[in-house]
Amino acid sequence: MVRAGIPGRGNFVSDAGAALSTRSLRNVAEDARRNAYAPYSHFHVGAALRSSTGNVYGGANVENASFGVGICAERSALVAAVTAGERDFAELVLVSDATEPAAPCGVCRQALSEFAPALRIVSHGMNGQTAEWSLADLLPHQFKLDEPNRFTE
Numbered sequence: 001m002v003r004a005g006i007p008g009r010g011n012f013v014s015d016a017g018a019a020l021s022t023r024s025l026r027n028v029a030e031d032a033r034r035n036a037y038a039p040y041s042h043f044h045v046g047a048a049l050r051s052s053t054g055n056v057y058g059g060a061n062v063e064n065a066s067f068g069v070g071i072c073a074e075r076s077a078l079v080a081a082v083t084a085g086e087r088d089f090a091e092l093v094l095v096s097d098a099t100e101p102a103a104p105c106g107v108c109r110q111a112l113s114e115f116a117p118a119l120r121i122v123s124h125g126m127n128g129q130t131a132e133w134s135l136a137d138l139l140p141h142q143f144k145l146d147e148p149n150r151f152t153e
């Protein structure tokens, strides 16, 4: 059930609970992809990030004429979730315009690993194939600072 955001436009927050299926997460990711802003690369990506509490946050890539300013769909969803107070995540589902299932870029891997180093990642390609990884496999040596109180600031 969507309880925040504008359907079809932007981030969604779902309180459907942890039982929300990967299929439902794919629907959220596909809705987000439709709102991707990618006039330069024409590569549209949508993400659905499920927190450990079961809430789901959508994200889309948002490009900019100053290319470095753009943000990937994965970090877009992460920022929405963290802004809502989430700190722990269970699953990320991706859809993109790529033929093969696309893996998160290195920057997104690092960003996600801050909160969920063993995050389950499922990606759907346009060819109908699905890939699944653990973030720990995609980023085996994350950068970390020894900050024991980082979640209690």
Ligand SMILES: [Zn+2]
Binding pocket: 072, 073, 074, 075, 104, 105, 106, 107, 108, 109
């Ligand atoms: Zn990225």
